Amino acid sequence: MSWLETLRTGLFAVRANRLRSALTVLGIMIGIAAVVLTVGLGQGAQNQVKSQINSLGTNLLTVSPGSSTSSSGFRQGFGSASTLTQADAQALASASVAPDIKAVAPVKSSSEGLTDSVNSNTWTTTVNGTTEAWETVRNRSVTQGRFIDDQDVTDHAAVAVLGPTTASELFSGVDPVGQTVDVDGVPLTVVGVLNSVGDASSTTGSNQDDQVIVPLSTATQRIFGSASLSSILVEANSSASLSSAYQEADAELLALHEITTPSNADFSISSEASLVSTSTSVDRTLTILLGGIAGISLLVGGIGVMNIMLVSVTERVREIGLRKALGAKPSFIRRQFLLEASVLGLVGGALGVGLAVAGTALLPKAIGYPIALSGLATVGAIAVAVAIGVVFGVYPATRAARLAPIDALRSE
Amino acid sequence: MTAVIKLDGVTKVYRTGSIAVAALRGVSFAIDPGEYVSIVGPSGSGKSTLMHILGCLDVPTSGRYWLGGDNVSRMDEIDLAEVRNRQIGFVFQQFNLLPSLPAWRNVELPLIYAGAGRAERRRRSIEALERVGLGSRIDHRPGELSGGQQQRVAVARALVADPALILADEPTGALDSHSAREVMNLFNELHHAGRTIVMITHDDEVAGAADRTIRIRDGLIWPATEAA
Numbered sequence: 001m002s003w004l005e006t007l008r009t010g011l012f013a014v015r016a017n018r019l020r021s022a023l024t025v026l027g028i029m030i031g032i033a034a035v036v037l038t039v040g041l042g043q044g045a046q047n048q049v050k051s052q053i054n055s056l057g058t059n060l061l062t063v064s065p066g067s068s069t070s071s072s073g074f075r076q077g078f079g080s081a082s083t084l085t086q087a088d089a090q091a092l093a094s095a096s097v098a099p100d101i102k103a104v105a106p107v108k109s110s111s112e113g114l115t116d117s118v119n120s121n122t123w124t125t126t127v128n129g130t131t132e133a134w135e136t137v138r139n140r141s142v143t144q145g146r147f148i149d150d151q152d153v154t155d156h157a158a159v160a161v162l163g164p165t166t167a168s169e170l171f172s173g174v175d176p177v178g179q180t181v182d183v184d185g186v187p188l189t190v191v192g193v194l195n196s197v198g199d200a201s202s203t204t205g206s207n208q209d210d211q212v213i214v215p216l217s218t219a220t221q222r223i224f225g226s227a228s229l230s231s232i233l234v235e236a237n238s239s240a241s242l243s244s245a246y247q248e249a250d251a252e253l254l255a256l257h258e259i260t261t262p263s264n265a266d267f268s269i270s271s272e273a274s275l276v277s278t279s280t281s282v283d284r285t286l287t288i289l290l291g292g293i294a295g296i297s298l299l300v301g302g303i304g305v306m307n308i309m310l311v312s313v314t315e316r317v318r319e320i321g322l323r324k325a326l327g328a329k330p331s332f333i334r335r336q337f338l339l340e341a342s343v344l345g346l347v348g349g350a351l352g353v354g355l356a357v358a359g360t361a362l363l364p365k366a367i368g369y370p371i372a373l374s375g376l377a378t379v380g381a382i383a384v385a386v387a388i389g390v391v392f393g394v395y396p397a398t399r400a401a402r403l404a405p406i407d408a409l410r411s412e
Numbered sequence: 413m414t415a416v417i418k419l420d421g422v423t424k425v426y427r428t429g430s431i432a433v434a435a436l437r438g439v440s441f442a443i444d445p446g447e448y449v450s451i452v453g454p455s456g457s458g459k460s461t462l463m464h465i466l467g468c469l470d471v472p473t474s475g476r477y478w479l480g481g482d483n484v485s486r487m488d489e490i491d492l493a494e495v496r497n498r499q500i501g502f503v504f505q506q507f508n509l510l511p512s513l514p515a516w517r518n519v520e521l522p523l524i525y526a527g528a529g530r531a532e533r534r535r536r537s538i539e540a541l542e543r544v545g546l547g548s549r550i551d552h553r554p555g556e557l558s559g560g561q562q563q564r565v566a567v568a569r570a571l572v573a574d575p576a577l578i579l580a581d582e583p584t585g586a587l588d589s590h591s592a593r594e595v596m597n598l599f600n601e602l603h604h605a606g607r608t609i610v611m612i613t614h615d616d617e618v619a620g621a622a623d624r625t626i627r628i629r630d631g632l633i634w635p636a637t638e639a640a
Contacts, residue, residue, distance in 0.1 A: 005524055009524075012512070012513070013512075016512035318508065319510055322508045322510070322521075323521065323525075324493065324496075325467070325469060325496060325502055325508075326496065326497065326502070326521050326522045326525060326569075327493050327494065327496050327497020327498070327522055327525035327526065327573075328493065328525050329489075329490050329493045329494075329525075330489060330490070330493075331490075332525065404469075404470075405469045406464050406469045406470055409469075409504070409508065
C-alpha cells in the first residue's frame with residue numbers, strides 16, 4: 001500500500017464529501033486569513049511607528065558634558081562642565097574612528113534675548129551655535145532662505161536661521177529673510193527660516209520650532225565668549241547601529257579625555273532611549289496581543305478540523321469496517337485519515353492566504369491603516385495549516401484505525 | 413487433501429461487565445476445497461459469531477482455527493488483515509459497497525490492499541465484473557444499480573483477489589426473490605467452477621442449495637454427529 005495510493009484514496013474521500021470538506025476548509029481558511037492579516041496589521045503598525053520615530057531621529061545620540069565641581073566645592077549637575085571641545089566633535093566625525101557614525105553636529109547653546117530690526121520686538125529663546133551638519137542630524141530643513149553652511153562657520157559670519165515660531169514672534173508677518181536680529185548685542189542677518197515640526201517638543205523636551213541657529217564660530221567667539229560645547233549631536237548610520245555608534249563614541253571620548261575608569265567619565269551619552277523603549281514595548285504589547293488573537297483563531301480552526309474528522313470517522317464507520325474486512329491494516333486507515341486532514345489543512349491554508357492577500361489589498365482603504373503582508377508569515381501560515389490538519393487529525397485517525405471491523409460493519 | 417477450514421473446539425465468550433455470555437461452546441468441523449457448505453441456525457444460535465471467526469474478523473476465546481493450513485486463532489490484528497485480504501472473499505447481507513465509487517473501483521479495493529499495480533487492478537476488476545455478468549456496468553455507481561446487481565458487484569469484489577474461501581453472510585437477505593435466485597445461481601456457478609463457498613443463513617431453502625449443511629444451535633453443532 002503506497003503513499004500515492006493512500007493519497008489518492010484520501011483525495012477521493014475529500015471530493016466525495018464535498019460539503020463537509022468545504023466547511024472544514026472554510027474554518028481553516030478564515031483562521032489562517034485572520035492570522036496572516038493580524039500579523040500583517042501588526043507589521044504595518046510597527047512599520048508606521050518606526051517611520052514616525054525615525055522622523056524624529058532615533059538614530060540620534062546626544063553627548064553632554066559631565067558634572068562639574070565649583071571652586072566652593074558645590075557639585076553641579078550634568079551638562080555644567082566645560083569638558084566637551086570642538087576637537088571631540090571632529091574626532092567623532094572621523095570615519096576611521098567611528099565607522100557607525102554618519103554625522104556629527106557640535107552645539108553651543110544658551111538662552112539669549114533677541115531684538116528685531118523691524119518692529120523692535122523682543123523675545124528670549126535658545127540660541128544654538130552649530131555647523132551645517134545640524135540640519136541633517138536633526139532631520140530639519142528650511143522653508144525660506146538657506147541654512148548656515150561651512151563657509152559661515154569659517155568666516156564667523158554674522159548670520160542666523162530662525163525657527164518658525166521665533167520668526168513670527170519677532171517679525172510678525174514681515175519676511176524675516178534679509179532682516180537683522182540683535183542677539184545679546186550682536187547684530188545678525190537672518191538668512192533662513194526652519195521648517196515647522198509642530199508638537200515634537202513633547203518628545204524632545206524643548207520647542208524645536210522656537211530657536212535660533214547661528215554658526216558655531218560666531219556663537220563661541222562673538223556671542224558667548226566660551227569655546228566649550230554644550231553638546232555634541234551624533235547620528236548613527238541606522239537605528240540598528242545605534243549601540244555600536246554609542247560604544248565608538250564612548251571609547252573615543254574616554255581616550256581623548258584620557259579617562260581610564262568609565263565611571264569617572266566627564267561626559268555622558270544619551271539616546272532617545274525612552275522613545276525607543278516606549279515604542280519597543282508598545283510594539284511588543286501589540287505583537288503579543290495580535291499573536292494571542294492569531295493563536296486563538298488557529299486553535300479554533302484546528303478544533304474545527306478535529307471535530308469534522310471525528311464526525312467523518314463516525315459517519316464512515318461502515319466504510320472503515322469494510323476496508324478493514326477487505327484487508328486494510330490499521331496503519332493504512334490511520335494514514336488515510338491523516339492525509340485527508342492534512343489535505344484539508346493545505347487547501348484551507350492556501351485559500352486563507354489568498355483571502356489575506358485580497359484583504360491586504362482592500363482593507364487599508366476601509367480602515368486607513370497599513371497592512372504589511374510578509375512572505376514568511378504567508379509560508380508559515382500554510383505550514384501551520386497543514387500541521388494543524390496533521391496534529392488535530394491524529395486523534396480521529398487513531399480512533400478510526402482502532403475500530404474493530406465487526407463492530408464497524410455491524411453499525412447501521 | 414488439506415482442509416480449507418478446520419475448527420477444533422472453538423469457543424467464544426463475550427464479557428459485558430460481570431456477565432459472560434458463551435456464544436460458541438466448542439465447535440469443531442472441517443471444510444474441504446471445492447465444498448459448498450451452508451451454516452444454518454436461528455438468531456442467537458451463535459452463527460454470526462461463527463461467521464466472524466471464520467472471516468478472521470474476530471478471534472476465538474479458546475480452541476484452534478486453521479485457514480488454508482495456517483493457525484489463525486492466535487494471530488494479531490495486522491496478520492489477520494493480511495489473511496482476510498488474501499484468503500477470504502466476503503459477501504455481506506447489506507452489500508457494503510462504497511456509494512461514491514463506481515463498480516470497478518469497489519471491486520478493486522482488495523487488490524489495493526494487496527499492493528497490486530493500477531493497470532492490473534483495473535484489468536482484474538473488469539474480469540471479475542464480467543464473471544458475474546456486469547461487464548457493461550463497470551462505471552456505474554452502486555446507487556445506479558439494482559439490489560441484485562449490487563450484490564453481484566459485491567460477489568465480484570469477493571472473487572477479485574482469488575481467495576481460498578468465499579464467505580457469504582445472508583447474501584440474499586436484502587433481496588427480492590427474483591434477485592435472490594440470480595445471486596444463488598451465481599453461487600452455484602462459482603461452486604461448479606471449483607470455488608469453496610461457506611454461506612451463513614437462517615433460510616433452509618437457501619441452505620438447501622449447498623452440498624452440505626451445518627446446523628448450529630445454542631453455540632454447538634447440532635446434531636452432534638455433524639462434528640468432524
